[in-house]
């Protein structure tokens with residue numbers, strides 16, 4: 050783990066070094082935030098990415114795909130390849146979002162959503178009150194500044210539908226006021242309430258915490274952020290009972306696929322389960338981004354696979370028709386699933402998928418193998434932005450997952466994980482030093498990505514027959530995670546990363562990944578709760 054991590058950090062430094070941001074406007078800063086997000090996601094990503102490129106180029110791997118990455122490890126030469134140039138250099142305020150996106154965003158919206166959060170201060174319980182107001186305000190602003198009324202109208206209609214489902218929070222003490230409530234349990238609506246129980250693990254009892262998420266060990270002085278629990282309005286979410294879970298999952302397989310935040314989440318689960326039994330490391334890729342664990346006395350297998358887009362991607366040369374310039378560009382095949390998790394899903398009982406920030410990157414989008422558009426800065430000849438392709442990709446992933454031969458289990462789609470930079474951006478001293486939940490308004494990009502997910506999830510499920518519909522679940526953590534700006538490493542990263550990552554502007558903070566232990570533990574509580582009928586059947 051150490052080696053790969055160190056290398057990838059270096060890569061990340063290059064990325065960040067590339068980004069000479071000219072912070073001339075608020076919006077530019079928000080653009081820069083995207084860059085940061087990508088960079089953080091890349092921290093530990095790049096090595097596997099190389100392996101992954103090898104993988105997808107190599108056709109169908111043999112039966113024992115567990116050893117596949119060992120058989121064909123990434124050539125060392127790939128480790129330094131210029132993949133990193135893919136990170137969009139978002140120095141131009143208008144170029145990253147498509148017209149469409151801009152219509153939604155308005156000019157100052159994203160940053161206004163991000164500026165000074167409301168006061169924090171201790172409160173007996175924290176729900177997402179201010180978020181909704183912020184959201185509504187944003188929509189108002191968006192409507193006002195929208196340059197193309199017809200377009201915006203269209204967008205707004207969509208948004209309204211989505212908002213109903215997708216907005217966090219509520220303006221009242223009870224989040225249920227948004228939705229006609231019949232007293233049914235809705236795991237995503239509720240509040241964080243104080244909880245005196247210590248976390249189920251800590252840095253001395255779990256060895257699966259990656260150095261840069263090991264906040265306590267990295268010197269984070271406060272621990273109040275550990276003493277909260279998510280309380281849905283009409284039900285309780287118990288903590289994962291490791292023994293009961295392992296017993297129920299005997300002879301079964303659970304697969305996670307996604308980016309570094311998916312790994313963050315699975316490490317939380319590993320920490321909880323390892324309190325009962327330390328799993329055997331059956332396989333890990335050199336970079337540690339693909340991992341298979343076996344809880345031997347339960348014959349329960351837990352796999353994580355690196356697929357930051359979930360759809361198939363390939364980094365290869367592309368010649369831009371408008372400039373004739375040839376460069377390596379990520380080709381995103383919107384209608385093809387990433388093979389690595391499709392293969393892993395065979396025989397799985399539960400498949401958790403998630404994807405987000407990687408979609409911000411410069412890309413060529415393809416359908417049926419043919420380019421249909423692109424996303425670059427400045428805008429490319431057929432600029433699509435990233436939000437629409439992302440939605441298309443998600444829809445294909447959701448549908449596609451249900452028709453993988455040999456997979457008859459449940460697909461869980463985990464919603465977008467928000468970041469929380471305040472007082473600046475990733476490269477301008479942004480930080481997340483809150484110590485209690487609450488207070489940080491929803492960022493525009495979070496809303497954009499989250500809305501796209503909810504919209505696609507709804508439309509896909511509506512088309513499904515009842516059997517298929519029951520196999521598809523949404524793990525909606527965006528709202529409850531949004532209120533936990535206190536849960537990130539911030540500056541409490543490991544020294545090595547901090548030094549490697551340092552720039553003339555100073556130390557960079559991580560307000561994207563989550564401390565372990567921390568509020569991300571709750572995601573697994575919700576995962577298990579929402580799969581109760583599947584797991585404990």
Ligand SMILES: *[C@@H]1O[C@H](CO)[C@@H](O)[C@H](O)[C@H]1NC(C)=O
Nearest residue numbers: 138140141142143144426427
């Ligand atoms: C940014 O946009 C301005 C005008 O809008 C343009 O002159 C400039 O070349 C662009 N910068 C980049 C890096 O594309």
Ligand SMILES: *[C@@H]1O[C@H](CO)[C@@H](O)[C@H](O)[C@H]1NC(C)=O
Nearest residue numbers: 074075076156157158161194
């Ligand atoms: C953005 O907001 C700032 C401060 O809130 C304001 O000075 C500026 O004029 C706004 N820009 C636009 C394009 O609305």
Ligand SMILES: *[C@@H]1O[C@H](CO)[C@@H](O)[C@H](O)[C@H]1NC(C)=O
Nearest residue numbers: 178179181182183219220221
């Ligand atoms: C939301 O905004 C409305 C009007 O702007 C205000 O009256 C209300 O108090 C706000 N609610 C919260 C929870 O801040």
Ligand SMILES: *[C@@H]1O[C@H](CO)[C@@H](O)[C@H](O)[C@H]1NC(C)=O
Nearest residue numbers: 221222223224225232282283
């Ligand atoms: C919120 O709802 C719960 C039950 O639905 C109720 O017991 C409680 O009094 C409500 N609180 C407020 C502030 O309305």
Ligand SMILES: *[C@@H]1O[C@H](CO)[C@@H](O)[C@H](O)[C@H]1NC(C)=O
Nearest residue numbers: 247249250251252253254265
């Ligand atoms: C970690 O948890 C163990 C067992 O609950 C406890 O004994 C230990 O003091 C904790 N360590 C820290 C650093 O909190």
Ligand SMILES: *[C@@H]1O[C@H](CO)[C@@H](O)[C@H](O)[C@H]1NC(C)=O
Nearest residue numbers: 299300301302348349350396
């Ligand atoms: C162990 O679990 C796997 C599924 O993950 C299953 O295919 C296999 O048959 C199980 N082995 C035994 C000995 O039951």
Ligand SMILES: *[C@@H]1O[C@H](CO)[C@@H](O)[C@H](O)[C@H]1NC(C)=O
Nearest residue numbers: 368369370371372373374375
């Ligand atoms: C690109 O190359 C083609 C063929 O070589 C040429 O016809 C075209 O003018 C070039 N376009 C640009 C923008 O240089």
Ligand SMILES: *[C@@H]1O[C@H](CO)[C@@H](O)[C@H](O)[C@H]1NC(C)=O
Nearest residue numbers: 169472480481482483484485
């Ligand atoms: C967070 O950092 C900012 C800027 O350094 C500071 O003004 C604020 O008081 C800090 N808040 C906490 C809770 O430490």
